[in-house]
Amino acid sequence: MTSQSGRGGHVRMLLGAYLMGGLPKDDAAAVRAHLEVCARCKAEHDDLAPVSGLLGLLSGAQVPPRLIVAP
Numbered sequence: 001m002t003s004q005s006g007r008g009g010h011v012r013m014l015l016g017a018y019l020m021g022g023l024p025k026d027d028a029a030a031v032r033a034h035l036e037v038c039a040r041c042k043a044e045h046d047d048l049a050p051v052s053g054l055l056g057l058l059s060g061a062q063v064p065p066r067l068i069v070a071p
Contacts, residue, residue, distance in 0.1 A: 009034070011041050019045070019052035 011031045017023050018031045035042045 010038065011035070012044055015041070015045055015048055016052070019048055020055070 011018070011034045014023060014027065014031050018028055021028075023031065035045055
């Protein structure tokens with residue numbers, strides 16, 4: 001798994017990408033395995049899961065120009 005797993009091997013920093021299906025297969029499998037044994041990360045996952053579902057409803061939505069940050 002990448003170094004983004006955070007302190008103590010927790011996967012907090014990867015949960016958003018995991019929930020949105022944006023992790024490579026190996027990283028997703030590692031997150032899944034960690035969630036089976038870590039109540040803290042599982043609780044955070046469960047808190048974020050509804051949000052990722054709502055974000056999926058926004059596909060194709062227009063982002064207001066005032067929210068776009070130029071590179």
